[in-house]
Amino acid sequence: MKKLTRLAGALAVGAALAVSATSAKAEFPEKPITMIIPLGAGGSHDLNARVISSVLPSYLGQPVIVKLMPGASGQTGTAAAAAAPADGYTILFTHNFIDQLQQHVAKLPYDPNKDFVTVVRPNTATPTLIVRSDSKFKSLEDVLAYSKANPGKLSFGHSGNWGAFMVPGAMMFSAAGVQPTLVPHKGGGPAMQALLAGDVDVSMGFNSTIDGQGDKVRPLVSVGNARVLDGVPTVEEKGITGVANSGTMHRVVLVRRDTPPEVVAKLRMAFADMQGDKTYKSLLKKLGENTEFMDGPDYEKVREEQSAKYKAFAASLSGK
Amino acid sequence: MSSHSDSSSARSGFQPSAHLVVAIISALIAAAMWLLVPYQVDKPMAMFGFGAKGLDPKVFPYLVTAIWFFVSVWNIVEAFRQQEDDGATLRGSMSGSVIVTVLASFAYAFALEPLGFVISSGLVVAGLSIYFGAREWLPILVCAVGVPGLIFFVFTGYLHVSLPPVPAWIPGV
């Protein structure tokens, strides 16, 4: 009984204190920051996150805890970040396909643009279309010609719906006016395996995976703004327009839009300062990632552009 | 089939075995789920104007619920055929201790996030260990506060995984 009265008393006092506790903390950050990743373990996102979480603390002053929350194509993690308190202690590390594309193809319990604002965009990842070295397709033109002549027969193995390969691939093929059959796989690894085994005709890969395969694969074209592989043209160079920017994966760190501005500024500064860190740069380089940093306000504009592009893309997929 | 002279059943008529009850409930649920498939499965998106290709998400649900229904019926038949008592009974589960533990477990699950890990664990451990006969206050304190506290620190501090913290409205934290 005594315990109960004490607890009740504590509750009363606590309630009063709780009101005052919502005032802005003196020095952000005072406790560890949680970085939610709406994807699974081991993927490129996870690796990037681990690099960030091991270097960022020295610029932020507090540890960064990585919380993997895969599920529902990224919605579980994103919803959790949207429901977290808007105090800057929970950030979301996601990519542009989950962030901007999904809202046009699924019913989401949150609004990506209303609920989240960009902290920074740490880097981008440009995928490249590949075929097996012994494939009959020697260039992108071969692939497109074959697919035009045989609609639905070209099999394109990707890493999962609305993932890093499917979106660029689908956008590129759609802009080129062909209709391949999209075969999903559980991630980049199995997709590569399927390509090597001959199960699918074409697939995609990032630089590091392509390098790792040596001369077993032949890259045809990269979906991005600039060349990433020697001798491999970009989509723009091949005459496929409007796809380069929205087809590239942008990794982005988001936080709730109603987070106090000074907190957001602190987060942005920590990330910006980290870009000069030697360890950070070398680790990312080893992972084969670039460090194409873009700060928050600039990326917000990109988000809007992409949203419009994706809306049109989604409409084209279902409307035709 | 053993000749089980069950006098009680002779008195009260047909005694449904646990197996039979389970099988019937299972058949009903399976049928309900089968009927719900068209309503509960979202329609796939059309790609490239082709219409949905590949495996329709309704196929496996239909298949599984249908087979489930037939297997339930099979079980109903088996339940009738087997008169032997294989010891399947819920007797013993209605004892106070079991019910208390079950209720405490559910309460614990509900209270975990609102009260935080340390507090809710503390309550459960203290409550259950006292209920089960522990009386000395030192071991109770160690187990109720010490162990959850230790777990909390190790998990969140060293292993960097999250457990519900003590909520903000409790002062002094």
Place this chain on the structure above:
Amino acid sequence: MLYDLLDGLAMVLRMDTVAMTALGLVLGIFVGSLPGFTTVMAMAVLLPVSFFLDPLIGLPFLIGVYKGGIYGGSIPAILVGIPGTGASVATTFDGPKLTKQGKSRKALEMALAASVFGDTVSSFLTIFLIGPIALIAVKIGPPELVVVLAFSMIIIAATTGGDIAKGVLMLLIGMFLSMIGQDPIGALNRFTFDFFAIQAGIDLLPMLIGLFAIPEILLAVEERTKLAIKSANLRPEGERLRWSELMQCRRSILRSTWLGASIGAVPGVGQVVAAFMGYAAAKNASDTPEKYGTGELDGVAAPEAANNAVNGPTMVPLLTLGIPGDNITAILLGALVAQGLRPGPELFTSQAPMVYALLCSMIIACILLAVVGYLLIPVFARVVAIRRAFLVPLTLVFAVAGTYVYRSNPLDLMFLMGFGLFGYVARKLKFDVTPLVMGFILTPPLEYAFGQTVLLSQDNVTNFILTERPVALGMIVIIPVIMGFVWWRGRHQRKSAPPA
């Protein structure tokens, strides 16, 4: 190849590598023994540590964590019936009973011995058969996987103890439960009844802990009279394992090792299935199958050897093709890549000694596991000395903590308790929940592979399999033949050997 192998071996036979491997093992065992804290999470958390270490130290360290974790999961499985990882579920069938009989130390040592044996042998196999195993990995595409998974489900449902009708029913319920949430291919909602939280589906871990650990707790509570009694034995953990007892289980261990290694070579099946298969195979091959589940040492040896034997071949697709077969190898891939090593055909041709060095470090880890594990067992075995009155609520706390850290989803806790209740009732009503778990685990990959097959075959599946997938065709023909043979031989044996 031999030169590369010897070069690789020389690279890892250094004090610091061995020391870090041992450290990794210790950490892995402790973390693995915390229920709910999966090996994947442990490795993910410790991954950054490997970034800053030399590759020949950092990678063996992670490999140590990996092996330690898989073994560590068996500790709470044996002591309190909570599977530390999915792979240890099958160990909960006989492990806790042995503990109740005062033989916890024997059980832990048996688990260690079986694990070490399975792991070491399969690691050797991997080193010498890396080429052929890689070929198998490439040949197994979606259609083959469909066949393997479908047959696995049939085998498990058929070999369940007791009534087959009940077993198949549980299998189907498990299959249905796995479909709640989003479908594996198109991520479309199924059976979510508009409840957002369930869109992520039912997770395996709360289900496992709920189905296997909570009933243990409730059954222990039922026998309330025993709760307040302190064990009269001075050494409640019992005596050590005897060599004769180990030898008695040698057939199961060998069989499980072979099974586990085969399953490891097939990407996409995994340790949980291997453990269950090992257990089922041992039970079926035994003269006294009814003893399984009551405290048979064999029932601990079989699953433990199997789930560790998966480790070796699992590394093959990673090392030869750069393709991770599961989450664990995905993390190892990350560790390798962060060190500037890109596994794949390139690495194999240009830096073969390095690849063999990694494989050798696996063997070193196995040997160290035996040592480290043996030293740690007395530490863990003491847990059973805790009074039951405390052990029950503390077990509950660990179960809940473990479930929560996995996804931070309070719904998981509801599932934990819900499945706990379900598992308890199932136990009392003599329904075996193993097929349920198997159906739950195997259906999503089965549906996914089937969906891929449909797409690959351009909607004409039968034609596709007949003309383009000889391996799948071969499997469809051969596996029923093998199964039929085994079943026939089992009937024949039982008929000729009069029941004891």
